[in-house]
Amino acid sequence: MTAADTILEVEEVSRSYREGGKEFLALERVKFQLNKEDFVCIVGPSGCGKSTLLRILVGLDRPTSGTVRFLGEPVRTGDARLGMVFQSFALFPWLTVEQNVEIGLEARHVPAEERRAKARKHLDGVGLTGFENAYPRELSGGMKQRVGIARALSLEPVLLCMDEPFSSLDALTSQTLRDEILQIWSDREVTPNAILMVTHSIEEAVYLADRVIVMTGRPGTVKAQCEIDLPRPRNPKEPEFFGWVDEIYSLII
């Protein structure tokens, strides 16, 4: 692994808050690295600070101490090379599907024609051609999240970050979206160089990731990093799959 392969370096990141005159530590000396071709999931018990960590990693929050370096430089807010998919979809209800995808490109002053072409390409990539002029209210949760994914991918990010992207969806819908993310990941033409996803589902992490970062309860810190060596497609019914799920559960509980 060379320095050129390193995408994200998280060095001793801590984050504390003051609440009711007291200081409490949410994250403590979190340290890990993300490289090209990594699909990494972060799991941990409720309240371990994994979403706070993700916000720090994409520059939406700042650590109390420690550093985050993205492509060798301190991470900054609004870096177009960092794509983000939110649990709540974060779509503008008054904009159509296509306009919701274009808006991120518009903010980066991409010319109108190029915006439209990119939006259409990435909507097609998530199977939403035909729904360009639909409004979010006309879409199911799974389709709304596909718009969120298309919007993030349209920026052609180096790193795609996802914060519990499937947790508000039913089990059948989320399974389909997991498989679609893996299809996108295997498509070298549109894929980002790495994916970092926060999830509270250990099964989901084992299904998707090459590596699972396991966090402790508050204050959140990295307890273990598990290299998931199962071939894809992975079958949750296989004993080897359950072996990994069991292993990670035992690290947390």
Added chain:
Amino acid sequence: MAELREPRKKPSSTHHGLPKPGLTQILGLLTAIDGAGGETDVARIAVDVRMNIVTIGPVVDAAEFLGLVKVHEGDIVLTELGSKLLRSGLRQRKEIIRSVIDQMPLFRQVTDLIRAAGRPLSRQEVTETLSEHVGTHHSDATFQALVYWGRYVERVTYDGAAELLGLRGPA
């Protein structure tokens, strides 16, 4: 491919001419069956995915209506078409589903109606036609299903602001 042209004859209380659940849930169901070896109990899947008969029932029914599974006394089996759909990419999936939707009488009737009118039809015009087939009570839900599947297979456009349903031209 005979399944494509001969969707099951069994009447259903949930589809009324077009499946209500979307393809995302249907694919999730097919994945669950495939993970169980291509054949399992509906009850087993419902337990695994923590859904109940009210939520999973329409998905099973829609998958059967589209010819993707066969259901008999609580057992559910992937058909050849269901298996093919599951193993296809996004674009190919759309082509497979298009060939099924194109054969659905209600879908054909509405698209023929728009074609004959030579203009997009209002939501009201379409739901009036639909209500003759599925009853007033189901016409709105059927309209929504028609818009969903029509958009998915890239046969129709729907302007939600103007409430106009039209045919999609070549891209």
